[in-house]
Amino acid sequence: MEPMSIPQPALLMSLHPVLAVVGVILASILGFVLLFWLIGALFKGVGWTFSMIGRLIGHLFECVRGIVVEAVRAVGALATAALLLPMAVLNVALGRWAASRHYVRSSGEELRASGASLYLAAIGWPLRLVGLGFMIDGFEDRVVDVVARAPRAEGADLEFEGYRVEATLPPGGSGAQLFLASPTEDHVARMAAQGVQLPSRVVIKAFGLQFGSSLPQMMRENRALEAARNMGLVFEHSSEGERFYYVMPYVPGDDLGVVTRRLHEDAGPEGLEGPALDAVVGYACSLVQIIGRFHEAGVWHKDIKPSNIVANGNQLELIDLGLVTPLASAMTLTTHGTEYYRDPDLVRQAMRGVKVHEVDGVKFDLYSAGAVVYSMIEDSFPAHGNLSRFTKRCPEALAWVVRRAMADASQRYGSAGEMLTDLAKVAAAPDPFAVRPADLPSMGGAAVELDAIPDRPLPPLRRAPRASTRTTPPPLPHQRRRIEHMERVSGRQRRKEAREAHRRARAQRASERPPSSRFAVASLGAVMLMFVFLGFFVVSMSSSSPFSEPMAVATPAPSRIDVSRDDLSNRVELRSGRSEAHAEGALFASAVAPGAEAESAHGPLVVLLTERPHELLDDAERTELDTVVAALGDHLGWRVVSESSDIDFADVDEESLLAEARAAALMKSVGDTSGEDRLQAWIDAGLGPDAVLWLGFDDRHKPTRHQLIASDVENDGRLVGRGPELARLTGLLR
Amino acid sequence: MVQDVTTGFIQRLRTRDPQAWFELWEIFGPVLRAQFARWGKGRIGAETVQDLSQETMTALATAIDSHDPSRGVRFSTWLLAIAKYTLTDEFDRRMALKRGAGKKPMDLDHAYDQAGDEAPPDERYEGLIIGAKVEAALRSVERETEMMDFEVYRLRVLEGRQGKDVAISLGLSEAAVSRRLTKVRDRVRSNLGDVMARFSFTDEELEEASRKGLDANPNKASDALFDEAVAEVYQRYAQFRAELDRSTGV
The missing domain is CATH 1.10.510.10 (Transferase(Phosphotransferase) domain 1)
Incomplete structure (x- = not known):
């Protein structure tokens, strides 16, 4: 039996070629789309590959450049240190202790910089080359920071009755030295009898001429002492000769x-x-x-x-x-x-x-x-x-x-x-x-x-802080000026800023990079640890060098016991004319030309402030000013800081003094009471010199208008009064 | 034509009124720092930037005595000229004077004269200047008004929150929020006009506020636009400052 054929509808028959054509068109379009997609993907893949190769080459060049730059920097710093050391020896031979200490300290800084650069060249950049830089990011800074903040042993020979000094804590800028100490058993019992329970560890804050403290500073600290004692913030205080100290609880922890x-x-x-x-x-x-x-x-x-x-x-x-x-x-x-x-x-x-x-x-x-x-x-x-x-x-x-x-x-x-x-x-x-x-x-x-209020536990912290992050505001203006000038003189400023920029750029790049595989980290962990310990060894060696005592002013670091507000001790060095001082005092002493220091060690320090800035004086007035400066030094024995003084370029702190005096005077005219009050307050606060001689010129370009604003506080036996000194001064200026 | 308010303020600066100088420093110190940081392109550290901005104020103290309004230089251009003078010349000048040799110091008047001839400051700098003026006006309003009133303004305008949210947060009715907002806005308008007049040397500079939507004589319909303009300028200025802090590592 023949299978029965089913007749196709006429409409479908007539549409068949059309469907075929549409199908072909659709298939062609799909094919083209697929083709373009494949070509696009291919190009994208090739582009990505080239991009990756480019990045890798860029990364390679960046790391190689980093290695070369740091190596050159290390050599440069070593050469600088080698140049400075003979100068230190020469100054020792000449008996210029302050200058020699300055050169030794500068050498130490250079050695430390060289060590850090060496570490970066040998370990830091190679690790970054293989993508493991994040492991040690900021390592060189953190280690230096920790080492700088560690208690030091060199204060242990100092004696405070009833206490054993264990270590010296980093000093702030207030002209005081801080010591970590433990009370003796006898003293604990003695204080307990007076109703004061001493803890096992205390901090002794000591002021003394040998530490570079000033009387105004000591008076200021003293004013609040009784109140602090009543609050239990101070256990006891004592004055012994030229030394004054008080004992506070030791507070462990981070700031x-x-x-x-x-x-x-x-x-x-x-x-x-x-x-x-x-x-x-x-x-x-x-x-x-x-x-x-x-x-x-x-x-x-x-x-x-x-x-x-x-x-x-x-x-x-x-x-x-x-x-x-x-x-x-x-x-x-x-x-x-x-x-x-x-x-x-x-x-x-x-x-x-x-x-x-x-x-x-x-x-x-x-x-x-x-x-x-x-x-x-x-x-x-x-x-x-x-x-x-x-x-x-x-x-x-x-x-x-x-x-x-x-x-x-x-x-x-x-x-x-x-x-x-x-x-x-x-x-x-x-x-x-x-x-x-x-x-x-x-x-x-x-x-x-x-x-x-519920007593909630502190959250567990997963990571250590990054030492390079900064939340503290910049130093105060007068500190800034000194730091900047010092750093400019030594060239450290340029290097510091270049490194800052480099560090920022590096941090930026690090934040943009995808995190590396933890597996790779784990597999190379042992190798890394070896490198890290090697780096630690290099940096520690450079930091613990006898020449590498950190300059507290130039490298501010967070400190548990931080008194980094004032820099009075720097001034005190010049006021008292002594050459022995702690780190900050020595910094300032080193800025004074050794010759000038030796010649004028005993006269009061006087800032000579002209009514108009030096650059606005005419030639006749400048000549007059030079004469006055010479006369003040010769006849009154004053150490005069003036824009006309023949100051060596290294006398950067004198520039700061002048700038501060000018700011205090607010460009007022000689005799203006508000300007005088501000200058007086500046001097009395112990932030400035012993006196300010404020000078104005008359129509004949003679310095006939003058005003002496002197400290009312006796400083190391030299009282700069207004009476006889002023009379002699008036005689001189006539 | 120099405004009377400007003349009065310059007179205070010339007489070394400490309050006037502090005000100038408080308002334009950050602008100077931002400009120095930009010029430094990341190579000048925070401390140097701070130092240079202070030196600029010292140079201003000298320049203010010889300030001649007839020169027709804008306040912003004048400030920038002094800053540039400070940056390029200050340290060389000091060193040359100390050593008695080397490069002659640049004359401040000369630098000031050149201010009008140089290319006008860019948009970012002008943005900083206008931002500083708006912040100064806001700060003065904050001091003069009740805290609750200013908080309403802060939340509603500067932080862009809805009136209803502000009312719930501060425990006020919406009508009270609206009333307080109007009160503070009027004060901001008035004080902004004062600040603009005080720190504008030319009419063109004075009219800049209107061009930015900060018109001192608005109609009712422009309140929203005024609020929006204040908020935008203030936010942008805060953003500039934050970028500055980051770029200089402060």
Whole structure:
């Protein structure tokens, strides 16, 4: 039986060729698309390959260049050190101890720089070449930083009755030496009988002429001492001959800046939350409680900033009592403090010349507390004051507390207790982000008891801080000038800036690179460890060299006990004319031309300030000025710092003195009382010279108008008074 | 034509009024630092930048005495000329004077004269200047107004939050938020006008605020535009400053 054929519909038959054509067209299009895609992918692959090859070549060249540059730098630094050492020997032979120490120290710096460059050339860059640079990123800086901060043994021979000195801590800039010590058993018993319980370890802060301290500085420290004793911040104090010291508790831990960096490195760019945020709120409460204790004792700290706060577990300790001021002090308000953490209004008030008791010091401390809390949240300082934005995660109630602490004084918290009440509300909340500003007690919300704040453990930290990250603001203007000038003279500035730029670029590149395989890290771990230990050995060797004592001013580093605000000791060296001093004092002494130092070791230091800058004087006036400078030196025995003096280029600190005197005088005319008051305050604060001779020329280009502004404080037996000195001076100028 | 307010402020600077100098430093110090950092292209460290900006203020103290408004130089150009003078000449000049030989110092007046002839400052620098002026106005308003009022303005305008959110957060009614916002906005307008007038040497510079949407005499419909302009300028300025901090490693 024939199978029955099914007739195809006529329509389908007629469409068949059309479908075939459409099919062919679609297949062609698909084929072309596929072809283009394949060609595109091929080109992309080739491009990627070339790009990778280019990157690899670039990376190779970069690393080779790095190796060559660092090797050359190491050789250059070695050569410089070799050049400087004979100069040190020559100066020793000539008996110029200060100059020889300067050259030795400079040699040490060069050796250290050479060691670091050698390490980078031999280990750092080769490791980066194979993609393992991140393992040792910043290693050379971190090691140097740690070594510089380590307690040193060279103070152990000093004696303080009842204490055994164990080590010397890095000195700050306040003209004091810091010692780590332990009390003897007898002394512990003796103090216990007086009701003072001494811990096993203490810090002794000692001032003395041999340490390069100044009387004004010692007086300033002394003013707040009784209050500090009552607060338990000082156990005892003593004056022995030319030495004055006091004993404080030793607070172990890291400064708040370091702790904040750790918290943020673990939290990531979005900011803190969870246990890290709880820790910050807890720290804020602790800080404000401490500030409140200061205020209750009738003093304000005046220099609250992260580097002056030590975190010890959940608790904070406020260190550095150098600027602590009685709230009711009759002294003139000064601008001391640290930019960004200091209320700008304090500067305005100080410039008006108001007295301390005329302002509310409590509110200035609270501003600083707000700035510190801001810095903990943002891991950066409040560059715009109270207009600084919160760019990271922050509970709005906490932001409100910071805003209120940094608001205009009339709207700021009135007391630490008031601020603490608001902080406690945030700290006690299970979710700080759920607390609104309207819920805060100062806004009418219910208050919580301090006991209600849960005792939350600190978050575990996964990584060590990167030493290269900086949150502390730049040094104060007068410190900056000295540092910059010194570094310019030695060429260190250029190298330092070049290295900074290099480090930043490297960090930028590192952040852009994809993370390397952990497997590769593990497999090469043993090799790396060997290299790292070798690097540590090289750097440590260069750091522990007898010539490598770090210059404290030139290499500021976070310190647990940081008194890095003033640089008075530098000045004291010139004021007292002595050649023996600690590291910072020696820095300044080394800047003085050795000849000048020897000739004028005993006269008072006088800054001669002309009404107009030197470059605006005409020739006749400059000649007159030279005559006056010579006469002052010859007839009165003064050591005169003037723009007309024939100062060696190395006398960079004298430039700083002149710049500061000019800034203090505010370009006023001779005889102007406000200028005189500012100069007087500058001198009396111990920041300047013994006196300023302010000189103005008349129409005949003669220096007939003059004013002597002298220190009222006797310094090392040389009193620069206004009476007989002024009479002799007037005679001379006629 | 120099504004009366400008003349008054310059007079205060000439009489060495410390408050006026501090104000100048507080407002334009960051701009100078930013400009020096840009010129340095990453090779000048934070401390050098800070030092140079201070030296610029010292040079300004000299230049302000010889300032002649009839020269028709903009305030921003004048400031830039002094900064450039400081950067290129300050240290050479000091060293030459000390050694009594070498390069002669550049005359400040000469540098000032050249200011009008040089290419005008770029947009980024002008952005910094206008940002500094807006921040100065905001800072003065923040000092003069109640904290709650300014917080309303900060949250609503500078942070761009909704009125309802602000009301809930601060425990206010929406009407109260609106009232406080209007109050602070008016003050910002007024103070911004003062700041612009104080730091503008030419009429063209003075009118710059209007061109940027920061008109001192607006109508009701322009409130939103004014808020937007203030927020934009302020945010951009804060961003510039943050970039500066990063680039100089502060």
